[in-house]
Amino acid sequence: MQDPEAGADFTTEDTWRIFRIMAEFVDGFEALSRVPKAVTVFGSARARREDPEYQMGEQLGRALAEAGHAVITGGGPGVMEAVSKGAYEAGGRSIGVCIELPREERPNDYLTDTVSFRYFFVRKVMFVKYAKAVVILPGGFGTLDELFESVTLVQTRKVPRIPVILAGDDEYWEGLLGWFESTLLRQGKISPGDLDLVKRARSTEEVLSFIAAGPVR
Secondary structure, three states, X not given: OOOXXXXXXXXXXXXXXXXXXXHHHHHHHHHHOOOOOEEEEEOOOOOOOOOHHHXXXXXXXXXXXXXXXXXXXXXXXXXXXXXXXXXXXXXXXXXXXXXXXXXXXXXXXXXXXXXXEOOHHHHHHHHHHOEEEEEEOOOOHHHXXXXXXXXXXXXXXXXXXXXXXXXXXXXXXXXXXXXXXXXXXXXXXXXHHHHHHEEXXXXXXXXXXXXXXXXXX
């Protein structure tokens, strides 16, 4: 996003930018439409190999691949690498939906398929459009953005009612889930049924059971 008063002819630039955006959508659709519905996993890019969320991510990627699911991540380091690594080493399909940023680290070494985007909003469409479930491991602002965007799309029925699963550390998730009920629900900002749109899984086995159960009713 640029300031239209910065000197450039923003009307001309923005009009031509539409063609670049359209090309990214076409490339993404062509690359991912051939993939069976996958499980999209979000999580921190800052997780280290010794961190619990990295270890759970690797275990989760392996379990998803062994259960026959393709896996989609952001293709970067941290939890994304962990999930990719688990799926890749189990012989599964590990898809990286990457973003081009000036200081972003290169895609991790455990991807069977890579598709890169300049625009975040195009990338976000690809994360959800081809997902049968979304799993979120602990992360920062970007991970929480992906969580709330996924839940909003399910809540508003812009996508099928796929399970959105919060996995991992109790300490990380308890405050947020408690706030949903004590503040959002109590103040009428969400409906009682909206709480069912977010599932809580403390183990890989629970994640797989929610995925196997299919769409949220």
